[in-house]
Amino acid sequence: MIETPASIVADRKxxxxxxxxxxxxxxxxxxxYGFKLEGFQCIASVELLEKRLKIQRYNNKCTLDSGYICGDMTQEETHNAILREYDLWHNAFGIKELDVLIATPPCQGMSVANHxxxxxxxxxxxxxxSITMVKRLKPRFFIFENVRAFLRSICTDVDGVDKSIESAIDSNLSGDYNILYKVVNFKDYGCPSSRTRTLVIGVRKDQLEVTPYDIFPDKQPEKTLRETIGHL
Known part of the structure; x- marks a missing residue:
């Protein structure tokens, strides 16, 4: 039997x-990591390279050590590892549903920096x-983040048809989610560098009092690198 971590006990209250x-x-x-800073518990974090997971462990990102999953997202065994971790939380800690699924799939094929x-x-x-895991886990919210060209890049969808990523997201998830697609520059949201990215925010349609616009971040004044990390 798993002992309930103190952080979970506190969050329940x-x-x-x-x-x-x-x-x-x-x-x-x-x-x-901002989700952790805001008090969210990380059920599972999936990464292909173990050396990157070591950094996450150093920062105590996941609540349970079993949540660090080193695996290839194209493999069913990795999907199953995620589902097992979710089931563990469901059975041991009584969660009824996942709040947020976040995905930042590799962007080399879409990036203008890749020559x-x-x-x-x-x-x-x-x-x-990522789309498949949203369909399987049915979180209340999902967030996809990637480069500016993300939505118009071509992918092979679950039906085997090549289509734009925006079309793939829409055809698979728009029936259950209200979805906002937006290109932003992170410097307008407190990031100390000019970084143009695409955000896709989905809100499950049974969340009747929330829209993607409600949870979209507010703009913040630009910050310098010194203002951000000068105290370290």
Missing amino acids: SVYGLRTYISLFSSAGIGC KKGNELKRNSLVVE
């Missing part, structure tokens, strides 16, 4: 209750693994 998320293609865990592109269709299609 808080005004917000126990809030959870799963992160796919999580790299060193920096992109979704050595070959056949990138396979890498672009990794987003379909």
Whole structure:
């Protein structure tokens, strides 16, 4: 029997209750670390390279050590590892549903910075693994983040048809989710560098009092690098 971590006990008693998320293609865990800072519990974090997961462990990102999943998202065994971790939380800690699924699939095939592109269709299609997990886990919210060209890049969808990533997201998820697609520059949201990215925010349609616009971040004044990390 798993002993309930103190952080989960405390969150259950808080005004917000126990809030959870799963992160796919999580790299060193920096992109979704803000959820931890806001009090969310990380059920699972999936990354292909173990050395990146070591950074996440150092930062205590996942609540349970079993949540660090080193695996290939194209493999069913990795999907099963995620589902097992979710089931563990369901059975041991009583969560009824996942709050947020975050995915930042590799973007080399879409990035203008990649000048050595070959056949990138396979890498672009990794987003379909994220779509599949949203369909399987049915989180209340999902967030996909990637480069500016993300939505118009071509992927091979779950039906085997090559189509734009935006079309793949829409055809698979728009029946259950209200979805906002938006290109933003992170410097307008407190990031100390000019970084243009695509955000896709989905809100499950049974969340009647919430829209994607409600949870979209507010703009913040630009910050310098010194203002951001000068105290370290």
